[in-house]
Amino acid sequence: MTKDVIALTPEMPDxxxxxxxxxxxxxxxGVNTTADGAVVQLCARDGxxxxxxxxxxxxxxxGETTRLLDHAVAxxxxxxxxxxxxxxxxxxxxLAGSFAGRLATVLGGTVWPPEAATTDVVPLTSDVSAVPxxxxxxxxxxxxxxxxxxxxxxxxxxxxxxxxxxxxxNAAGAERALQIVTPPTARLSLPTRTALRGLPNRWVVQxxxxxxxxxxxxxVLHWKNGxxxxxxxxxxxxxxxxxxxPAPDTGDRQLILTLRTRHPAGENLVLGHALETAFxxxxxxxxxxxxxxxxxxxxxxxxxxxxxxxTRAPKPTWLVAVGHPDRPALATVRVLRTPAGVEEDITLALxxxxxxxxxxxxxxxxxxxxxxxxxxxxxxxxxRAARRDLTVPPSPEAPPVPVAxxxxxxxxxxxxxxxxxxxxxxxxxTRLGLASRPALHxxxxxxxxxxxxxxxxxxxxxxxxxxxxxxx
Numbered sequence: 001m002t003k004d005v006i007a008l009t010p011e012m013p014d015x016x017x018x019x020x021x022x023x024x025x026x027x028x029x030g031v032n033t034t035a036d037g038a039v040v041q042l043c044a045r046d047g048x049x050x051x052x053x054x055x056x057x058x059x060x061x062x063g064e065t066t067r068l069l070d071h072a073v074a075x076x077x078x079x080x081x082x083x084x085x086x087x088x089x090x091x092x093x094x095l096a097g098s099f100a101g102r103l104a105t106v107l108g109g110t111v112w113p114p115e116a117a118t119t120d121v122v123p124l125t126s127d128v129s130a131v132p133x134x135x136x137x138x139x140x141x142x143x144x145x146x147x148x149x150x151x152x153x154x155x156x157x158x159x160x161x162x163x164x165x166x167x168x169x170n171a172a173g174a175e176r177a178l179q180i181v182t183p184p185t186a187r188l189s190l191p192t193r194t195a196l197r198g199l200p201n202r203w204v205v206q207x208x209x210x211x212x213x214x215x216x217x218x219x220v221l222h223w224k225n226g227x228x229x230x231x232x233x234x235x236x237x238x239x240x241x242x243x244x245x246p247a248p249d250t251g252d253r254q255l256i257l258t259l260r261t262r263h264p265a266g267e268n269l270v271l272g273h274a275l276e277t278a279f280x281x282x283x284x285x286x287x288x289x290x291x292x293x294x295x296x297x298x299x300x301x302x303x304x305x306x307x308x309x310x311t312r313a314p315k316p317t318w319l320v321a322v323g324h325p326d327r328p329a330l331a332t333v334r335v336l337r338t339p340a341g342v343e344e345d346i347t348l349a350l351x352x353x354x355x356x357x358x359x360x361x362x363x364x365x366x367x368x369x370x371x372x373x374x375x376x377x378x379x380x381x382x383x384r385a386a387r388r389d390l391t392v393p394p395s396p397e398a399p400p401v402p403v404a405x406x407x408x409x410x411x412x413x414x415x416x417x418x419x420x421x422x423x424x425x426x427x428x429x430t431r432l433g434l435a436s437r438p439a440l441h442x443x444x445x446x447x448x449x450x451x452x453x454x455x456x457x458x459x460x461x462x463x464x465x466x467x468x469x470x471x472x
Contacts, residue, residue, distance in 0.1 A: 003085040003093050004155055005116045008078050009109030010067060013056050017106050022053070024122055026096035039139060042095060044124060050092045051099060052139035054163065059297040061289030063325030067389075068159050068189070068295055078109070080295055084163065087142050087152055094122045099103045103154045114389050129184035140167040143224030148177045148200070157180060158203075158319070159294035159392055160191035168195055179228050182215070184243060185392040189294060190330050190349055204228045207239050210243045215394035218244030247395045251354020252388040253447075255282070255399050258371065260377040261344045269342060271309055274374040275321060275331055278348050281366040282359055283329055287321040296322045309335040309342075323350075328390050343377075351388035351463040358383060360403060364441055367406040368432040369387040371439040379406040380456075382448030400451040402444040405459060406432070409439045415463055423462050425455055 007013070013021070018253040022031050022042050030043045042051040057080045060066065065080075066072045083099050085092035097116035104111045111117035140163040143150035149171040151164065158164075158180060171178040176352040177200035180192075183209040184207050188196070196203050196216065203215035212228060220231040230238045261274045277287045287300040298304065300321065314337040323329030326352035336343045352358050364379050370376035384402035387393070407429075412420045420440055421429060431438035442459060445452040 003152065004094065004183075005083045005085070005096040005100040006112045007081040007083075007109055007153075008071070008073050008105075008112065009077070009103055009107035011077060011107045011109075012058070012079050012285050013081055013103050013107060017103060018053070020106065021099040021102040022051075024095050024102060042099070044089075048089075048350075049086060049139065050089055050124070051083050051096045053081065053099065055081045057295065057297050059295050061296050061322060063288070064295040064297070064322070065112075067322070068157050068327070069112045069320075070156050071114075072445075073110060073112070079107075079383060080223060080297070082161070082163070085137050089124075091124055094118070121268075126281070126353050128142075138167050138170055140164055141170075144176075146176075147225075148179055148227040148289075150179050150181060150204075150228075152181045153186065154183060155186065157187050157189055158192050159189045160195060161295075162262055162293040164192065164195075165293050168201075171193070171201075175202055177227060180205055181212075181228075182394075183207075186395055188394050189390065190358050190390055191294060191332055193392045194332060194347070200227070201229055203245075203394070205241075207241070207243045207460070210241055213241030213244055213394075214375045216392075218396065224295055230318055241392075245395060247393060249385060250387075252386060253352045253354075253356075253358055253383050254386045254388075254390065254400075255350045255352065255358040255360075256382045256384065257346070257348045257379060259348075259379040261346070261348050261370070261375040262338075262377050263330050263344075263375045265342050268360045269306065269308045270302050271335060271342070271344060272333075272369055274344060274376070275333060275346055275348070276300070276302065276438070277348070277369050277374060278366060279321075279323060279329065279331075281362050281369070283323050283327045285324055286346045288324045288329070289330075289453055290319055290321040292317075292319050294320060296320055297438070305333075317432070321399070326355070328388055330390050349390050351386075351390045353388050358447075360447070363404055363406075364430065367439065371408050372433045376406070376408040378408065379404075381405070399453075400448045401424040401449065403447045404444055405442045405456060407442070407463065408438045409433060409437045412440050413437060415452075420463060423459050425458060427455070427459060 030039045032043050040053045041049040043049050058081050059365045060077045078165045083096040085096040098118045100111045103118035103217050130283045141149045142152045168178050179202045181204045184205050205213050205215040218240045220241050222231050279287050289296045291297050317335040319333050321331045331348040334345040381403045384400035385398045429440035432441050433439050
């Protein structure tokens with residue numbers, strides 16, 4: 001039974017409704033708050049948390065419940081109230097289901113997963129005193145060791161929720177790895193995939209027939225010295241899991257743009273213009289919403305995200321944006337305050353089925369707009385064979401293949417037009433924007449040639465390595 005249960009209601013759960021849900025275990029259980037009141041916990045008599053409930057979130061972005069849960073709800077905003085059950089107590093999952101079921105019954109909503117919903121009183125029969133006390137105050141973390149925070153997830157899509165983001169931030173601050181354990185049916189959202197990109201963080205797949213393996217590399221894993229680590233053969237090589245096999249090629253493709261912008265810091269600076277421009281050029285509409293976690297709950301607003309980044313400066317701000325449901329589109333943005341100004345590191349991914357062509361012919365026009373109006377530094381365009389819905393399965397995926405690289409006019413001028421305009425391998429860049437100060441757009445292929453990466457690497461060495469050497 002899943003330990004994550006979500007009530008989706010048209011009205012905000014008020015205090016009496018939340019209390020009615022929290023007393024699903026009867027009057028003998030207690031209620032505590034943590035995280036400055038943002039999390040309410042249903043606790044045993046000795047104070048051990050059984051169910052943790054995050055403050056309700058108003059999701060105002062169409063399609064988010066379907067994207068994250070495969071669970072459609074009626075049109076319009078919906079309140080998302082998530083409960084997480086302790087994995088150490090058998091009744092906790094049923095308590096979470098009863099909590100969510102009571103909210104949905106009172107407020108006229110639904111529950112995910114539907115089979116978890118009840119309104120029953122769940123008596124606590126387990127000997128809680130025999131259960132080890134939790135080693136962490138984070139509701140998302142199930143196992144905590146000296147080196148690793150382990151999170152167990154059983155849902156169709158492992159999104160970068162506020163729970164998971166908090167666990168990742170705390171693990172990084174304590175110099176621990178974050179390892180997420182899921183069944184083989186789970187997939188990652190792109191923000192979660194990005195967060196787990198570097199070791200020691202891992203996606204650990206628990207296969208009922210093949211044991212544990214890494215969902216991104218396929219390496220067979222075992223629990224050793226308080227962490228999941230690869231199993232090696234007699235020659236010291238990493239063993240590959242039998243279950244880690246390629247999925248059938250459906251013809252789905254992803255168009256991925258990786259770009260950086262830079263702006264002078266100032267009171268009138270408004271962020272988000274570059275991202276909105278990219279969405280409009282490639283989808284015909286601005287982003288549908290943005291947030292600092294998933295689900296993406298806020299309607300798109302450049303002013304609001306700018307205000308958030310300004311309040312957090314000089315610390316970086318990370319956020320995610322999504323498109324409208326008819327075109328899978330998702331972006332992550334990291335706003336940085338640097339000596340050169342305010343920079344936005346943006347990765348935008350768009351999904352296409354086999355009978356849809358990614359709009360590669362729109363990239364030059366987009367690059368021109370980004371350079372002349374929105375402080376472009378660099379833009380890399382790639383295409384990969386991957387799922388249209390932009391989720392990541394636990395199976396091998398082809399790497400993205402470069403299609404084009406754009407060097408902004410200011411960067412080209414700093415390198416020197418003579419050098420930047422005459423790269424190796426006969427690459428002839430297209431000059432974009434002003435003839436007197438153009439950006440340079442280097443075509444690298446159609447997204448199918450594997451040699452495009454080596455061509456791109458030689459181009460980057462030609463453009464940037466001499467400058468780095470001179471600085472030394």
